[in-house]
Amino acid sequence: MNNKVNILVVEDDSAVRNLITTTLETHDYKYIKAANGQTALMEASTHNPDIILLDLGLPDIDGIEVIKRIRTWSEVPIIVISARSEDTDKIDALDSGADDYLTKPFSVEELLARLRVTQRRLAGTKSAEQQEEKEFTNGELRIDYAAGSVFMNGEEIHLTPIEYKLLCLLAKNNGKVLTHTFITNKIWGSSFDSDIASLRVFMATLRKKLDKSSKTGQQYIQTHIGIGYRMNKL
Numbered sequence: 001m002n003n004k005v006n007i008l009v010v011e012d013d014s015a016v017r018n019l020i021t022t023t024l025e026t027h028d029y030k031y032i033k034a035a036n037g038q039t040a041l042m043e044a045s046t047h048n049p050d051i052i053l054l055d056l057g058l059p060d061i062d063g064i065e066v067i068k069r070i071r072t073w074s075e076v077p078i079i080v081i082s083a084r085s086e087d088t089d090k091i092d093a094l095d096s097g098a099d100d101y102l103t104k105p106f107s108v109e110e111l112l113a114r115l116r117v118t119q120r121r122l123a124g125t126k127s128a129e130q131q132e133e134k135e136f137t138n139g140e141l142r143i144d145y146a147a148g149s150v151f152m153n154g155e156e157i158h159l160t161p162i163e164y165k166l167l168c169l170l171a172k173n174n175g176k177v178l179t180h181t182f183i184t185n186k187i188w189g190s191s192f193d194s195d196i197a198s199l200r201v202f203m204a205t206l207r208k209k210l211d212k213s214s215k216t217g218q219q220y221i222q223t224h225i226g227i228g229y230r231m232n233k234l
């Protein structure tokens with residue numbers, strides 16, 4: 001079996017590293033280990049892993065710097081691991097190109113769930129690249145880009161222009177956490193506190209419209225308190 005997903009685990013704390021690698025091993029993943037940033041960069045370029053799990057607090061290079069360097073040559077999904085007190089680091093990491101994050105201490109189930117989300121995102125990106133970008137579907141949700149219309153279970157949902165732009169941005173990054181700053185910069189071209197406050201209001205009405213029309217009761221937009229939003233990939 002050579003088609004196992006290969007994961008680069010970057011973590012200087014050996015207890016956490018062992019917890020991760022043991023979990024990966026029992027769930028049929030392959031892995032490579034790195035205990036610092038230098039080794040991580042080297043392993044990433046030589047082994048071309050499918051996913052990188054990256055601790056932000058490394059002894060040599062800062063985790064954010066590791067992300068920036070990897071992003072100069074690779075789009076490999078990066079899941080950041082950091083402590084709860086480091087929300088600003090998570091935001092910097094996401095804005096630097098990380099795909100998702102895990103908060104320490106995390107459970108084995110959380111780790112596996114994040115990996116599954118990332119794998120689904122990878123599979124989705126590949127098939128989306130093959131299709132022409134005329135429409136987007138995710139569960140009951142469908143966006144017809146040419147018509148600028150949104151449907152849930154075939155029924156049209158009426159969105160304001162900003163709600164529509166927000167939904168398209170989330171859809172384009174389906175499964176990925178987007179920070180408040182990233183979203184407001186894309187939608188309003190700025191990220192003042194007032195933009196972030198407006199974003200909250202627009203997101204609330206958008207979510208309400210989606211939730212009301214969903215027959216399965218699926219949550220399409222997930223809030224990450226203090227960080228941003230994600231479209232749940234179904």
Ligand code: CA
Pocket residue numbers: 011012013055056057058
């Ligand atoms: Ca650390």
